[in-house]
Amino acid sequence: MKRLLLALALWLPVAAYASLNVFACEPEWAALAREIGGDDVKVYAATTATQDPHRIEARPSLIAQMRRADLAVCTGAELEIGWLPVLLRESGNARVQPGRPGYFEAARLVPLLDKPRRLDRAEGDVHALGNPHIHTDPRNILRVAESLTARMAELDPTKAAAYRARGQAFGTRWQAAIARWEARAATLKSVPVAVQHKSFSYLLAWLGLREVAILEPKPGVDPSVAHLARVAAQLETTPARMVLRTAYQSPRPAAWLADRAGIPALALPYTVGGNAQAKDLFALFDDTLDQLLKAAR
Amino acid sequence: MLRPALVAAALAAAFPAHADSEVDALRAELKELKASYEARLRALEARLEAADAAPAPAPAVDTAQADAPAAPKLNPDISLILQGRYAQLDDIEHRAISGFLPAGHAHETARGFSLDHTELVMSASIDPYFRGYFNLALQDDEVDIEEAWFQTTSLGEGLSIKGGRFLSGLGYQNEQHPHAWDFADNSLMYRALFGEAYGNDGLQLKWVAPTELYMEFGAEAGRGANFPGTDRNRNGAGSYTLFGHLGGDLGVSHSWRAGLSYLHARASAREGELDDVDDVEIETLFSGTSKTWLADFVWKWAPEGNARERNFKFAAEYFRREESGELCGFDGVSSCTAGTDDAYRARQSGFYAQGVYQFMPRWRTGYRYDRLDPGSVDFGANPLSLAKSDYKPTRHSLMLDYAPSEFSRLRLQYSKDQSMAEVSENQWFVQYIHSLGAHGAHKF
Numbered sequence: 001m002k003r004l005l006l007a008l009a010l011w012l013p014v015a016a017y018a019s020l021n022v023f024a025c026e027p028e029w030a031a032l033a034r035e036i037g038g039d040d041v042k043v044y045a046a047t048t049a050t051q052d053p054h055r056i057e058a059r060p061s062l063i064a065q066m067r068r069a070d071l072a073v074c075t076g077a078e079l080e081i082g083w084l085p086v087l088l089r090e091s092g093n094a095r096v097q098p099g100r101p102g103y104f105e106a107a108r109l110v111p112l113l114d115k116p117r118r119l120d121r122a123e124g125d126v127h128a129l130g131n132p133h134i135h136t137d138p139r140n141i142l143r144v145a146e147s148l149t150a151r152m153a154e155l156d157p158t159k160a161a162a163y164r165a166r167g168q169a170f171g172t173r174w175q176a177a178i179a180r181w182e183a184r185a186a187t188l189k190s191v192p193v194a195v196q197h198k199s200f201s202y203l204l205a206w207l208g209l210r211e212v213a214i215l216e217p218k219p220g221v222d223p224s225v226a227h228l229a230r231v232a233a234q235l236e237t238t239p240a241r242m243v244l245r246t247a248y249q250s251p252r253p254a255a256w257l258a259d260r261a262g263i264p265a266l267a268l269p270y271t272v273g274g275n276a277q278a279k280d281l282f283a284l285f286d287d288t289l290d291q292l293l294k295a296a297r
Numbered sequence: 298m299l300r301p302a303l304v305a306a307a308l309a310a311a312f313p314a315h316a317d318s319e320v321d322a323l324r325a326e327l328k329e330l331k332a333s334y335e336a337r338l339r340a341l342e343a344r345l346e347a348a349d350a351a352p353a354p355a356p357a358v359d360t361a362q363a364d365a366p367a368a369p370k371l372n373p374d375i376s377l378i379l380q381g382r383y384a385q386l387d388d389i390e391h392r393a394i395s396g397f398l399p400a401g402h403a404h405e406t407a408r409g410f411s412l413d414h415t416e417l418v419m420s421a422s423i424d425p426y427f428r429g430y431f432n433l434a435l436q437d438d439e440v441d442i443e444e445a446w447f448q449t450t451s452l453g454e455g456l457s458i459k460g461g462r463f464l465s466g467l468g469y470q471n472e473q474h475p476h477a478w479d480f481a482d483n484s485l486m487y488r489a490l491f492g493e494a495y496g497n498d499g500l501q502l503k504w505v506a507p508t509e510l511y512m513e514f515g516a517e518a519g520r521g522a523n524f525p526g527t528d529r530n531r532n533g534a535g536s537y538t539l540f541g542h543l544g545g546d547l548g549v550s551h552s553w554r555a556g557l558s559y560l561h562a563r564a565s566a567r568e569g570e571l572d573d574v575d576d577v578e579i580e581t582l583f584s585g586t587s588k589t590w591l592a593d594f595v596w597k598w599a600p601e602g603n604a605r606e607r608n609f610k611f612a613a614e615y616f617r618r619e620e621s622g623e624l625c626g627f628d629g630v631s632s633c634t635a636g637t638d639d640a641y642r643a644r645q646s647g648f649y650a651q652g653v654y655q656f657m658p659r660w661r662t663g664y665r666y667d668r669l670d671p672g673s674v675d676f677g678a679n680p681l682s683l684a685k686s687d688y689k690p691t692r693h694s695l696m697l698d699y700a701p702s703e704f705s706r707l708r709l710q711y712s713k714d715q716s717m718a719e720v721s722e723n724q725w726f727v728q729y730i731h732s733l734g735a736h737g738a739h740k741f
Contacts, residue, residue: 048549050601057597057604058741059552060511060544067455067505082703086738089428090513092505094453099425121704221702222658248603250658 020156023066023096025074025084026053027272028135029106029144031281033073035170036149040159044069046087049247049274053079054125054220058086066091069102071155073148076105077112079132101155107132109147110140113201125220135271137202138178138285145170177282182207184289191296194235194261196223196245196254199270203288212238215245215253223253232260239263242295246270264295373421373429374735378476380413385725391578394485395718396671396686397645398569398583400492401524412436413728414475416443420737426451432474443474443496455505465495466503466515467540467558468614469593477739479610480696481710481726484649485667486616490589492524495560497536511544511554525587525620526562536562544741553596554741560589564622573628574682583641585622591615595741606658613650619643624676626683645672659700667692667716690716706730 020041024030030045037043044065047053053075056062066072066087074080088097095102112130119128134140149167153160185207193204194213197220204211213234217227235257243265245254251267258265268288269278277287386408393399420430432444446461464472470487471494483493499519506512521535522528529535538561544554569581592615599608624641625633647669655661669690676683692715698708712724 048602051603052605055605056602057552057599058738059546059597060513060542060554060741061509061546061552063505063513064509064511064545068507068509082738084738086740089448089450090505090740092452092455092457092503094451097425097450098422121702125702248605250606 020152020159021068021070023069023072025072025080026135028141028281028284029073029075029148031272031284032141032145032148033071033152035281036145036152036163036167038162038166040156040162041152049269049271049278052248054082056080056083058083058090062087063090066096067093069093069096071102071104071152072096073104073106075107075132075134077107077129077132077134078127079107101151104148104151106140106144106148107134109143110134110137113205114198124216124218127219131198131201133199134202136200137206138174138181139206140202141281142171142174142178145174173282177285181285181289184293188292188296191242191292192238192240194231194240194243194257196243196249199246199249200244200268207292209292212240215243215257222250228253228257228260232257235261242266242292244268247274266291266295268292373419374737376418376732376734376736378414378416378418378474378736379731379733380415380476380729381411382413382481382726382728383410384408385723387720387722389717389720389722392717393570394489394669394690394716395688396674396690397489397669398571398581400489416474416476418737422450423447455507457503459501459503460499462496462498463501465497465517465538465540465560466501467495467538467560468591468616469554469556469595469612470614471495472740476730476732479612479651479653479661479663480665480694481708481728482694482712484614484651484665485669485690485692485716486614486647486649489645489647489669490525490616490618495538496523497521497538499534499536509545511542513542515540521562524567525560525564525589525618527564527567529563529565536560549602550600551596551598552741553594555594556592558591558593560587560591562587562589564620566625571626572684574684576684577628579683580627582625582627583620583622584625585620585641587618587620589616589618597741604655606655608655610653611651613648615646615648617644617646641677642675643672645674646670653696661696661698661700663694663696663698665692665694665696667694669716686718688718690718692716704732704736 020037022033022037022041022043024033024043024045026047027045027049030043033041033043046062046065047056072088074084094100097103107129112134114131116123116126116128119126145167149163152163156163189208190210192210192212194215195211196215198214201211213231215223215228215231217223240261240263242263243254243258245251245265245267247267247270251265254265267275268291269275269284272278272280272284274284275287278284384407386406388408392406414434414436417433417435418431420428422428426449427447428450429447430444434441434443442462444463446459446463448459449457452458466472470478470484475493487494497517497519499517501515501517503513503515515538517538518534519536520528526536538558540556540558542554542556544552546552563586565584567583569583571579571581573579594613596611597608600606621640621642623633649665649667651663651665653661653663667690671686671688674685676685692712694710694712696708696710698706700706706729708726708728708730710726710728714722714724
């Protein structure tokens with residue numbers, strides 16, 4: 001039986017091993033892996049910006065991709081708890097199991113915000129380790145990039161120099177971009193905003209914006225009309241300048257509230273591919289800042 | 298960050314006529330705040346400079362990983378599934394699908410309020426090489442170990458071996474526990490085939506091909522004690538299973554999976570009940586082989602692959618089962634089919650097809666159609682006058698369910714059940730399914 005399987009495995013077109021196969025759980029990590037890996041890696045993005053990373057079906061196509069992966073780059077912090085364990089289990093791929101070098105969790109490299117004080121499902125969809133949407137702060141991306149460069153070099157030593165060179169070049173460009181963004185965003189400091197889900201905690205903390213209202217009554221719980229009305233009433237006493245949501249969230253609650261409060265509702269790209277402008281990581285933050293600055297004017 | 302200071306300053310500016318002492322106090326506070334912030338800023342600047350001067354900490358990265366707080370869970374993930382229902386059913390003393398031998402482990406169909414299985418699930422990595430899973434189904438007077446198995450995690454090359462008691466990988470719905478079903482009750486097909494689902498004590502070998510198209514192949518061998526086989530008090534395997542699944546995506550919004558499975562089981566004196574031509578119930582014993590083919594197909598749609606708002610799922614499965622051997626009946630005296638030429642032979646088939654549509658967040662509606670074909674049943678040279686049925690059991694089911702969160706679900710279901718000849722029953726179910734604790738992710 002095993003010989004037969006082996007023969008079958010050899011016979012199949014296994015071009016998969018030509019370069020490092022990267023399975024990226026989210027588009028931001030796919031983009032980062034492309035920045036560092038260049039032509040030396042094949043990157044598969046498991047999700048798109050229009051999909052809710054909390055709720056992805058463990059589709060057969062994803063299992064097939066995980067089966068071929070040399071490196072799985074995911075956010076962690078329970079963001080993918082509803083689907084990643086199934087992919088890892090069903091793929092039969094030992095290289096990417098947790099604890100192996102082929103398993104990379106970005107959230108472990110940065111200090112997490114919004115750590116729940118109470119771990120109880122009555123609090124909604126709480127993440128025990130903290131808010132997993134770390135990539136909305138570019139400084140976190142820098143931390144992850146350094147670590148990911150080292151990991152790729154470890155997994156594919158023959159191209160380690162190329163990974164390090166690209167990683168370093170990216171870091172330099174990224175640091176310059178951060179300085180540019182921070183200068184641009186100086187006027188955003190202390191601007192009060194409302195958010196649909198706590199998707200932008202890191203972005204807001206970085207730029208110093210204030211989150212004065214959340215449209216979801218509890219994390220992961222869709223806003224009801226009654227709750228939205230309460231938020232609208234709250235905004236009358238503590239006004240917000242804009243409502244923020246991601247590309248994958250329903251536009252209705254944010255639009256309703258924005259209309260009621262007479263403030264703009266922004267669909268921030270949230271991740272790479274979230275709108276036509278956000279083609280790569282740099283454009284992601286360029287566009288995010290463009291939108292925020294325009295709305296705060 | 299500077300908010301308190303700003304507020305203080307604003308207050309001071311806004312109320313100049315206020316008592317001077319208060320203004321002074323505020324001023325002092327402001328000064329203090331300013332001094333402390335300046336000190337902190339200086340410290341931060343110094344740290345930044347030090348960081349800039351230091352060489353790039355490339356290999357130091359993994360220490361950061363080690364420092365990060367890990368989830369405090371060396372304990373297994375434990376979850377408990379609470380299920381219960383209200384059923385509005387006709388008073389039928391003995392329920393059986395016409396023309397089919399009753400499969401073991403059928404759920405009783407209590408009228409009125411009742412508790413379904415309460416499931417206790419534990420799972421964890423055993424060590425870097427294995428993971429373990431345990432599922433206990435509890436009911437008033439029975440406790441069933443539904444699953445208790447280990448699975449390898451480090452073989453690689455797409456291979457994994459599962460051992461212990463597990464639900465077979467055949468078909469589509471078979472591996473799903475009742476809490477994951479899309480309807481309040483089992484499909485007629487699975488009820489006729491296995492009672493609930495086919496589980497086995499044994500080994501499973503599974504291989505996923507390294508291709509872009511999802512290809513999974515599996516083989517199982519086991520004790521085969523469950524229907525359609527029986528416990529036979531022998532060494533060796535009593536049943537084996539082969540299955541293969543293909544799957545993939547069509548664009549970003551569609552995904553599918555299709556499969557073919559085969560189950561071979563042996564039965565020795567398997568108990569059953571059949572009616573004779575005078576509607577008298579006769580106890581039967583079957584010894585022989587049972588071969589089942591299953592074909593399954595699942596298709597899922599979600600706009601842009603985002604299932605949160607709206608999504609649709611279609612699932613259909615078809616089976617053919619062939620049983621041949623010796624059938625004995627006890628009608629006061631025992632009598633059996635005899636010889637190989639005129640042995641008992643049955644070829645039966647059936648299918649179900651269902652569609653479930655989430656039309657808005659939290660709300661789903663679904664329709665399921667069941668149909669079985671008793672096919673050809675040849676009682677051979679049996680002197681008993683067993684009734685041959687050409688009645689084709691069918692059932693229509695409509696359901697509406699509401700899931701306030703991923704962990705709770707309330708369901709209303711109506712079924713027009715014609716699985717018994719001459720009975721057309723209107724069934725109503727109200728069901729709840731709640732899951733407590735660290736509940737593992739479900740498969741596609």
